[in-house]
Amino acid sequence: MAAARRRAFDDTAFPFSQRSCGVGPELSRPPQNDGMKKNARMTGATGLKIRRATLADAVPWTLLFDADGPRAEVEKYLARGEQWLAEQGGEVVGQMVLMETRADIWEIMNIAVADACKGQGIGTAMLKKAKSLATQRGAQRLEVGTGNSSLRELAFYQRFGFRIIGVDFDFFVRRWGKATKQGGIPLRDMIRMEMVLKAAS
Structure with missing residues (x-):
């Protein structure tokens, strides 16, 4: 099972990631009024909507596995x-998972954008949403972690x-039972990062 999960995590050529990102004639958008255009500018991606997932939503496992694994840990x-789901043209094009890990600290546990939609400001829009949500809930810091090979x-x-605050050595070796490679670089350590939202009282 571990090998199968590892293959799924390594494979980035998922059908989900190759979607058209909500553009094209089959998903043409209605004309936007001034309010809609202003909202699009605020999110940084035209027609983007970020909303909390509900029980009625299908879990976007492909996007989750693009960022992390194995499934049991996710x-x-x-x-x-x-x-939280990022939608564009009626399709889910990105997602993130937020969690309060300690008192006054929220962490982005998982964040991913469909391959066909990268470079359009969707990831930045989700980070802005995460920062806004953590601030609204009184968090002092927002944290995120990524692999040492994820340049x-x-x-x-x-x-x-975000600023680097530490390294969890051999995090991915413990998780997967071995070191893998990403772009020719051994993936071993978790780089821990944080953003200070407000000073501790």
Whole structure:
């Protein structure tokens, strides 16, 4: 089972990730009024809506596994946290899971954007939503973790304002039972990052 899960986690060519990202004639959008255009500018992606998932929503496992695994570990924080869905043109094009991990600290446990939709500001819009939600709930810090070999993600989070605060050595080795590779770099350690939202009183 572990090998099967590992293959699923490594495979980024999922049908879900190859969707058209809500554009094209089959998903043409109605004309936008000024209010809709203003909202689109605020989210950073035209026609993007970010909402909390409900029990009626299908769990977007493909996107969850794009960011993390194995399934047993994902299910743990999915059950305890909040999943938020990014929709565009009637399709789910991104998702994130937020969870209060300690008093006054919220963490982005999982975040992913469909491959065909990357580079359109969807990931940034979700980070803004996460920051807003954590602030509204009185959190002092927002945290996120990513792999040492995830160079694009490390740059992305730091551009948004996260700072590296530590390294969980051999985190992924413990999780998977061995070191894997990402872009030729051994994936071993979890890089821990945080954003201070307000000073502790």
